[in-house]
Amino acid sequence: MSYAAKSLEKVQTNVKVSGFKGKDWLSGLGYWVGVFLTLAFILIPMLWIGLTSLKTYRQAFTLDIFFEPTLDNFKIIFDEPYSFGPKLVNSLIVGIVTILIAIPLAMMAAYAFSRFRFWGSNLLMVWVLTTQFIPPVVIIIPFFNLFRSVGLVDTLQGLIILDLAIVLPYATWMIKGYIDALPMEVEEAALVDGCNDLSILYRITFPLVMPGIIVAAVFGFMACWNEFLFALIIGSRNAQTLQVGFFGVTSGPRGLQWELMSATGMIVMVPILILSLLIRKHFVGGLTLGAVK
């Protein structure tokens, strides 16, 4: 069958299944009501934060949608005493350094798990998978006491060590999935063509699974950026991240200032929304470790 005929047939099946099949306008209306409700459900909290971040202190207590927008809040939170600059930098450093350590380790381990079978390899693999179910509160109790004695409380190094516990198991498992999907023949062909073992890895295998590596890195960064429990316990002063920085604007002299909270929220939220758009095709498969593609 020619390509054209095939695609025509496909279109016809789609039309047959997805058309409203001459149903009354009621189901059409129902659909649009559903679309409206879904949009409202998803977007209202984000839009409301966006709007409030442009309001003044007084306006924040109103439900006005039309007002004169101001960018003052963003200036205020970066000024004294809120000083969001250093907190933003801390969040960036923790996220970036964590994935710079975790991703190469995960790549190597993922390759070994994917390509070699040895005594205990399955058990080891399942162990890696299960480590991500250890709740963070179990990890923080011993580390908090260890860090107290070695002076790592309230340091970025401490936070990075803790975040590795979250990112590494996940990234290993995820990248392994991508290497599994790559046929062994590709590597064998390169071997025949005279590549040595190491150059196969960095010329053939890793470039081919780069999308998976990027997805793992983005998810890892998001996990560090949004992480709260470790940051709350470890980052009390100098190592405050953005998530802990919220408390600066919520416990000021005027109480909880919603317009400042919203401006902080925008800084916390917008970069992550952009990142998640970049990997939107992998979002679900990534979060469920491939259990659902």
Add this chain to the structure above:
Amino acid sequence: MRGKYAKFVMLSPAILVLLATTTYPLIYALIISFRNWKLTKSPEPKEFVGLDNYTQAFDDSGFTNSLQVTFLFTVLSVSLSLGIGLAIALLVQKKSLVNTILKTLLIFPFAVSPTLKGFSWRFMLNADYGLYNKIAKTVFPPAKDIIWLNDTFWAMFGLAMSETWGWAPLIALMFVGALGSISPEITEAARLDGANNFSLFFYITLPLLRPVILIALLLKTIFSLKMFDQVVTMTGGGPGRSTQTFNFFIYQIGFRNLDMGYASALAIMLVIFLSILAYLYVKLLLGKGASA
């Protein structure tokens, strides 16, 4: 990679880091859970006390309360997330431009940090000037006197909704993927046999979605049991202690009361609860990989 030791060279850095960051703390916490260690009294762990830290929990009304809260929260947020997720999935399953845009927007709420979720829902549920407060009281006037976050039930419900806001869209996307893989021939055949929308949904769609529903259920339950962030930023565990989840309770014992022994024992209990669920989840995950 034919070198005999190459694989171990590649594996060992990751394994060592994982041993240090996950297995070491787990074993350490297990040991501490059998010892008396109140940071207010001693910087170092004191004597072994056997199972005292565990038995202490059952006389502690804070512990039983936190279990009830976590149970209620899990039931509420899991059923809301799966229910709303399924509804959204059925809405957007057909291929069209509007649905593609909706599906893209669906990834957003989950990516929003839980801390911010908590603050923003607390803002919108404020009984004086909150947006959701206004909407709810306009749609349903008898609710006009409710102060959402001061009410035991509504505070819990709000907490569960803030979580559902992130999860329902994600679960919808999981379901959309599975719905797409249901062959059109099956539904077509059922229609020819005279199935209406309801029977189609209950006898065809739902059974075929069963594996995905199970995975979503387990994943959401695992995350619900660890609920912490929004409790801090939205309700602070209140009113009273009606939203003090188990994880929040452990945090309070460990880092407010500074009782490391008791907190470790509680944390080990959480690990045990989670292990059961994680075991089922991993089994599903690996089972699927083997059959593929």
